[in-house]
Amino acid sequence: MASRDAATSSSPTVPSPPTTTYTVSSPRPRRRGGRKRRSTPLTIAMLAVLAYFLLPLFWLLVASTKSSQDLFNSFGLWFSEAPQLLTNIKNTFAQDGGVFTHWLLNTLVYALVSSLGAALIAAAGGYGFAKFRFRGDRAAFNLVLGAVMVPATALAIPTYLLFAEMGLVNTPWAIILPSLVNPFGLYLMRVYAEDAIPDSLLEAARIDGAGEARIFFRIGLRLLGPGLVTVLLFTLVATWNNYFLPLIMLNDPGLYPIAVGLSSWAAQAQNGGAGGGGDMVALVVTGSLISVLPLVVAFLLLQRYWQSGLATGGVKQ
Template structure:
């Protein structure tokens, strides 16, 4: 009787120890020297003017011209510059700062709510002239705001609103780009099934918008709010032609008037006027920076996640 010997099982390849295996670098761990240099150059491009502003705010007008621009002088005087800025012309800078907060805050909140309502309407409702109306909004984005300043002035002059806060606030409430952004965001952030479920529960359109849609639109709403806040805060041309009373000026127009006084030697000009203009410019960016820091987490969060149960 012949005995059949089974064939030996194929031997498994000997695995190398973990320490001897070649390591693959993850995409997050890769480094690109040209890209790093480019990013550092871009960072310097944006931070260098801010650094100059901080340094210049610690100098007197004489030191602004006699010392190196990118470093502090031998006698820094930031606190005295801040005090002089708020006491110049009977403290009118504080009034300008208050005006700017009111103009920018009311305009940003109003523009964000109007853009959210209009964007939600364009995204979730169909009506006659829907496409033509939205194309009109897209066309309005292409028109520069400076081109509309003079017609807006003539319109507000007929209405008797020139030289009032409404002359700055009302034009800032219209944000075609914000409407476009909110329409795109509403299409994905608010499922149609959620709206239908709310309607089946007896909720009306206004209740659905204010209790459901606004919560889901919060990240896009904050984005439009920040864009409008910055645009209104830095707006110069519209308040310049709309306002005549210095007590109604925002910071941009007020600091420009101080700069004109310093250069032309007008009434009320002092030897340290340029230093006050620079210090006032530094103070004016602090509220914007705080607004971005406080609203950043809302801007980046995805509040629409989990809005519909599977």
């Protein structure tokens, strides 16, 4: 018994393995100060740009609510004590026997016909350049790119001489026909058609026996919708605000667009002509506000069509 205890006591002691302690560090909180410092200048720049675009519209709205006397004697960026917007609108439409209504309708006809025709022509031309190959296609497209660089005012006098030979001066066609040519719109539609219309979809339609005209009107125009709306809006704004071409093409005040008509009223205001200088200034300001509203409505109604990628998923890969 004693020997067993001695053997047990004399046996070597095995040391236990060392215990390792792991320390889990908590994640460092993200510093948001740098992001705020980076976003603050962008926010300030955005607000400055927003004020740059909205301040003239706000001044136009404020000035349209003032009388001719308050327009010059009150603070320009705030309303007067007795706003008379409805009175100014009534006087604008009643001036010179209601000629402002004719100007507004003329502008609406010029802009709608020109924008729809220019968008359709640009879509057809861009689709042809993008999906067909023919002799001289690159040279023709380069000619279109060169036409983009030519300002429209440089072509106004040659266009007048050409239309005078054709007997189209002082007619609505003198405004509509030049507006149908939109080189930038054709370039835009060509670039858009290359990606928006898959070639495999066109080949499938040809195999099914569809003609080229049917393919374009039934397939191409639907896929070119966003680009078509973009060209339509650009042409609509350009024709609505066109001043120099109608100025040299039209002699009849009954055919004036709203830009030329308001310019004639502004000239009467400076010269103190019929209606009185101060009264005409109020009418010009109110007429300018009315002329802006259709463009704002057009952008609000058509902005949802400014989307791309309608052809995504149209063809299985």
